[in-house]
Amino acid sequence: MILSGHSLAIERRRWKERGKPVVPREWRLYRFCSTYIEDPPHAMFVCDHPNLMQLREIFLAKLYKDLPAIRGKCSTPWEFFRELLAHREITPLLAKLAHDVLKIFDATPMLCTRPAHIQKPHPEPPLIMQFKVIAFLAACFTIVAAQTAQPCVSIPRF
16 A cells, blocks of 8 residues: 555556556545545545445554554545554554455456446546535544643645
8 A cells, every 4th residue: 555556546557467558546435435546544534335334443443552643644645544544553554454455455347437338537536425524524534622732723625
């Protein structure tokens, strides 16, 4: 996941393979919902596929037990991913999540995103997906002004 040697569409669709052309980044869509670009943070921390949500729930329970200071520290999935990578003590836990997530993705074919199959590219998620992402972040990264003695931060759109 870290070095782009994975099977997610963000990486695989940028390769020319078996006579298939390179797919523009905005068309490398998520295979379970086809509304967002399929990248590691989305797959591991945002996706609402039931099996992935179950893996994430187990991961977050262990993470917050082992590293409680990380809760509420990040506002985007990419920022959260980078923060996790900075903590060597949780590397095995993060590696297991990445492995288990990729097993689920590898069992499902990538979305066919040739121009003939889609109306237009989706450079950013539709509003409903943004609400799902914000709801997930609010649940996982609770930011409470009273606990931190700092003003609440708004979650940016991404």
